[in-house]
Amino acid sequence: MPINDSANQRIADFDAALTLNGNQPPEGPLYTGVDLGTAYIVTAVVDRLGNPVAGALTHSKSSVRDGLILDYVGAVNILRQQVAMIRGAGFSLQAAAAAYPPGTVGRNAKAFGNVLDSVRLEVVGLIDEPTAASMVLGITDGAVVDIGGGTTGISVIKDGKVAYTADEPTGGIHVDLVLAGHYKIPDYEAEKMKRDPERQSEILPLITPVFEKMASIVRKHLKGHQVGTLYLVGGTSCFPGIEAVMEMETHLPVSRPDNPLLVTPLGIALSCLEQSHNFRNA
Template structure:
């Protein structure tokens, strides 16, 4: 097994454990719970860790409350987060108090207040707020390279050196654009295209359709890593669930590109790892 494969063992194991507890929550009591709230463009995810920072519960729901990384339906976002919170609290027979959140890189002045307000409006005490790519690296544990979070509306990039973020960027282009070209090519509504692309059995057929958008994402990555020593790229975010996207990006950027197991859950787990036990 290569060193790179070993480096991502922790990430893949944590994601696999999280997938299990979504279906079968760990009801054994913990002295504290760390919660991560990920307000994605296409999906809202809540991840809960125990006192040992191991996944114990989680829930997610596809939603349209965020666009291009910005909260556009505040009431809807609060309602979804509150309902998922209550669902998990019932499963664990406990009250979840503290939670952390995340925003696209470089958008803290634009949307950090809205994300914090959604978390608080749902009944949490918001104890941390960080950028999505940095949150993802809490799970990836990459020392040198680029974490690329391809969400619904934007592509966020964090470049790391010796485990520290030295550069962040965020540009429009993501899963929403995949759905738009699919809708156009197949004569489907946007929502129909969203559902169609989530079915893995369609991915081989869709690859040439979405290639121009993946090429655009690759171009964004290449432009931002230019001038930095980036030997590897790790992809996270729901859009990266598309089969073979890592190979398409590696071919365009010329940089080794890795995709962890179920990249949709990496960021929410990283947010949960960043959760603290006191208010901001």
Template sequence: METDYSRIKQLHHLIETKTATKLSGPYKVGVDLGTADVVLVVTDNEGNPVAGSMRWASVVRDGLVVDFRGATSIVEELKDEVEQLIGVKLEKGATAVPPGTVGRNALACGHVIAGAGIEPVSQVDEPVAAAKALNIDHGIVVDIGGGTTGIAVLKNGDLAFTADEPTGGTHISLVLSGAYNIPFAEAEHMKRDESQHRKIMPVIFPVVEKMATIVKDMLAGHREYHDYPVYVVGGTAYLQDFETHFSKAFGRRVHVPPHPLLVTPLGIAMFG
């Protein structure tokens, strides 16, 4: 099964232009509560993007909802925006969490979207959602979130292995904050500014290297996955030359899809 990026590109276009495609028939909804952003996506019954909206926000930390009211308010806003675009009321949807999230922490995302008027119908591990969006039947998906790096290994269409460890985009911002003696919020903006990427990469390379090492260690006892293709998603993968540096530290080539921040949100919706 070939990796297909067309849906991701379409979703990016819809969000950037604040437009929607014509919706006829059943639809699916996914809400991704990330550490740095919140994204709501609607697809048709076949998983093709219909509309989407996002906000930069800090309502989640290391996979945990730390600002329940703020998160709920943002999801309500995104829900209203998308409903106006497609002319349909959004009633049910899916969420996702880092692998290994359990108990009340795992339930929190569902409570957030329920508070915003969307009945939670399913919850999936983030890298598994990304694999769904990439149409991967056989391979490894690395999802770098704000606080964690998670992986999902797909074998013949089935989930064979999943794991999650601390270290993510937040750690890059912390390094930038310390290196340039600037507030964390300013470091976050610097990280998102493509014109700064070439300058900051030598500073943050040790964090990228650590992420690659984490993934390498996760797979160390699984030599049967050694030749599986590796895809890296999440906002951190936007960094210029990230693919090259991560591949070098990992020891073999990895692939970064276009618009890697939107891969997991699209996959969540496809589970909705």
């Protein structure tokens, strides 16, 4: 199933809202989602209809790694700046949700909520990342594969519920390492080169083995599950050509939104909207 236009439009609206340029705070309550990722910390804000109205994206500077908060104070500081900037633009943020990678349990899942508490956001709920992504994509069945900076989350969704999840330590960092080794450049330059559309067709053959490895990990996890479509999200899924490798290895039709990087953070804000109503009616 292809991604529908309204999902792509909502993601594009969130991308536009990130600049905070001339965004008018809407009437009514706002709902915030925070994605503490290995590569980026992203805050998304939606209105009561789920329309994106504000947001911020910052490099996470190693404060989060592979689904664990390594530098709690560092993560809080980045989020504090983001929230201050958005509040400073006139948006009154209160209710918020955080997400944790699939399989995260106990104290680590709670730590994600504590980061939000520290910046005076009221945590109405925690959600796992693939369920957040599926809310944006508007799907109730399929496999959501979130290839981020450090990890790849694999989830099978059936009838709107997560039927299986796994999180594997493979992501954009591994692509950067291969490029850095080949061109004899530092990792951060490799990361920039990877995002340059002018260089992507030249580097695709070099990094195809990394994508194949990711795809074989995904295939292993999906074995035995009835999956109709594989939905690719996460920043690493932006790279043109990754979807073809995924299709070849998994023998599944692959759908990718126009901008896979922003799906999970936006989904966390949508889950905040949904969970707020349950929270207040409880």
